Amino acid sequence: MTVIAPDQIAYCTESLPQQLSQVARRWAFSEGLQDTAIAEVQLVRADAHTSFHCAVYEPCLCFVIQGSKTVLLGDKEIVYTGPSYMGSAVHLPVVGRIDYATPEKPFLAVKVSVDPQEVAGLILELGDKAPPAGNDAICSEMDCGLKSAPMDARMQGALYRLLSLLDSPEDIKVLSPLARRELIYRALMGAMGPHMRRFAASDSQANRVSRVIYSLKENFTQPLRIRELAAAANMSESTLYHSFREVTRMSPLQYQKKLRLHEARRLMLAEGLEAATASYRVGYESPSHFSREYSRMFGAPPRADVSQLRAARSAPLPA
Numbered sequence: 001m002t003v004i005a006p007d008q009i010a011y012c013t014e015s016l017p018q019q020l021s022q023v024a025r026r027w028a029f030s031e032g033l034q035d036t037a038i039a040e041v042q043l044v045r046a047d048a049h050t051s052f053h054c055a056v057y058e059p060c061l062c063f064v065i066q067g068s069k070t071v072l073l074g075d076k077e078i079v080y081t082g083p084s085y086m087g088s089a090v091h092l093p094v095v096g097r098i099d100y101a102t103p104e105k106p107f108l109a110v111k112v113s114v115d116p117q118e119v120a121g122l123i124l125e126l127g128d129k130a131p132p133a134g135n136d137a138i139c140s141e142m143d144c145g146l147k148s149a150p151m152d153a154r155m156q157g158a159l160y161r162l163l164s165l166l167d168s169p170e171d172i173k174v175l176s177p178l179a180r181r182e183l184i185y186r187a188l189m190g191a192m193g194p195h196m197r198r199f200a201a202s203d204s205q206a207n208r209v210s211r212v213i214y215s216l217k218e219n220f221t222q223p224l225r226i227r228e229l230a231a232a233a234n235m236s237e238s239t240l241y242h243s244f245r246e247v248t249r250m251s252p253l254q255y256q257k258k259l260r261l262h263e264a265r266r267l268m269l270a271e272g273l274e275a276a277t278a279s280y281r282v283g284y285e286s287p288s289h290f291s292r293e294y295s296r297m298f299g300a301p302p303r304a305d306v307s308q309l310r311a312a313r314s315a316p317l318p319a
Contacts, residue, residue, distance in 0.1 A: 016156040017083050020065045023163045024108040033111070037169050038176045041162065044109040046098040054095055054298060056262050057088040059114050061187060063151065063159055067107030068099040073146050074249020082108070083151040087192050089116075089199040089206070090145045090213045092248060093258035110159065112183060116210070120200040122184055129189075145199075145247045149191040158182045208233040209247045212240065216252065220259040221283035224252060260284065261297050268306045275302035 028034055028045035035042055046067070064082040071078045071086070072095040079099070080086055101107035151159070162179035165172050188196055199206045212229050229252070230240040244252050264278040273281065279290035291301055298305045 016153060016160060017065065020083070020156060020160050020163065021108060023160065023166070024065050024110060025106065027163070027166050028106075028108060031106075036166055037172055038162070038165065040113040040180060041176075042111045044107070044111065046101045046107040047103045048098075048101055050098040052095045052097045054093070054258075054262065056259065057092045057094055057146070059090060059116055060088050061112045061114055061183060061192075062086045062088070063110045063112070065108040065110065065159075066105060067101045067109075069096060069107065069109070070099055071096040071146065073144070074245075076144055076146070076249050078146055078148050080148045083156055084148060085151055085155070085187075085192075086146060086148040087114075087187060087195060088146055089196065090210045090247065091217050091259075092145045093250075093255065093262065094146075110163065112162070112180060114184060116200065118181075119184060119188070119196055120202075122181070122188060123197055123200050126185075126188065144249065147192060147195040149187075152190065155183070155186045155190065158186050205235075205243050206247060208235055209240075209243045212244065212252075213248070213255070216256055217259060220256050220263070221281070223283075224256050226252060257293060258297070261294055264290070264294065264302070265298065265306070268302060269309060278302070 024043060025045070027036060028043040031045050031047055033042055033044050052072070063085040064080055066082045068079065068081040071080075073092060078086060081100075098107045158179065162176065162183060165176055165179060187193065198204050199210055201207055212233050215229060215232065216224075226237050226240065230237045233240060235243070241251065244255070248255055250258070260282040264275075264282045264284075267273045267278040267281060268275065275291060275294075276287040279287050284290040294302050294305070300308065
């Protein structure tokens, strides 16, 4: 009797993208970002190309199944076309657009939230089996908080198994954690692995910056104190500033401003706050200053922008 090991299973690379497209389209009922029965999984669909939209990426893996997308992080541009995926190691304000989509062949993507502690635990479990973190001198792209990679057949198969659970909800509670873990494992063992390992390593510069980013995210309404952030990360102020720009492609002050403006926009949309109230809530002292910065970022004054969003859809299409 011949036993076939899992590594020897031949995936049908031609049919996997089609299968992924079918299951994603089946559960992406309409355009925009949609929750699913799996708490950590959301679907994105667009039936036409879009203009640039602002968003904040959380730590996640985002898989483009079909269509094409451009994401701008500061001065860095990432264009990825299905089947491929992108990893966000930290919370990052970005600008993105859908480059290609039609009603017959919509843009389809899957966002899978990732807990950095879950990644660190899996790396620890893998030990020497995980790819090394890489050399700073020869791989500067790894310093950026975003990285893209193509989906190979094994990654596509893992993603299909996760999405297929939506067709059998009784299995989700038990099997979805296993399917998510396989996705993270495949990313760690593939081209994304060195990037993910770098941000998970407690003694790495990238990890120190990620802790600074977390602190800023949790306290973005407070005045920015670079000296305190640098001391907490055991870095000099100049090193923190340089490393922060490498990861986020923006300064700490720019990062804080973008978080404030995104939260103010959410407050006006979701809670119906007036612009002045929202501006004070997120840390601005001057409503006029807030309005100017809001207009520069979103292309319209707060009231006009929110009115347009409400008229077009209940929430902005994610970048």
